[in-house]
Every structure is written in structure tokens, then in C-alpha cells.
Amino acid sequence: MAEYEAQCARSNAIVAAASLDDVGRHPGFRSGGANLRWMLIHLIEETGRHAGHADIVRELLDRTKGYY
Known part of the structure; x- marks a missing residue:
């Protein structure tokens, strides 16, 4: 976690x-030639996508649902 926090x-x-x-x-x-705005939006999209994947895996493991 320390390395992650340092990178953040x-x-x-x-x-x-x-x-x-x-x-x-x-x-x-x-x-590499994109502007910073595009890069930040892309990071938000990727974070959401991978968080969704992690939620699906968790649901498969513990058979419970998230908020919905």
C-alpha cells in the first residue's frame, strides 16, 4: 500500500x-500524444471497469450482491 500511495x-x-x-x-x-484531460478521463473509465470486474468476481465467490 505504501508504494501505491507514493505513486498516487x-x-x-x-x-x-x-x-x-x-x-x-x-x-x-x-x-502518448493525448492531452491530460483525455488521460485522466481514461483512468477514471479504466478504474470503473476494473472495479466492476472485481465486484463480479466477489459476487461469484460469496454469492451476494452489491448495492443493487
Whole structure:
């Protein structure tokens, strides 16, 4: 958890120092030229998707439902 929290703090510092319109500069990634706004929205989407997957696995294991 300490490593995760350290990476979150590093990411937060990077985002705080940038504009949402700043564009990435990593040539090795297909989305490397996207702006920060797109990157943050993509992270939210991916987090939601994987949280949903984890919830499905939990439901299969303990046979209970979440909120709905």
C-alpha cells in the first residue's frame, strides 16, 4: 500500500503542475500524444471497469450482491 500511495502522490503532483490541455510526449505509447484531460478521463473509465470486474468476481465467490 505504501508504494501505491507514493505513486498516487506522484501522479497528483504531476497533474497539479500541468494544464488539462497539456499534451503527452511519449513516442512509445499510442496515446502518448493525448492531452491530460483525455488521460485522466481514461483512468477514471479504466478504474470503473476494473472495479466492476472485481465486484463480479466477489459476487461469484460469496454469492451476494452489491448495492443493487
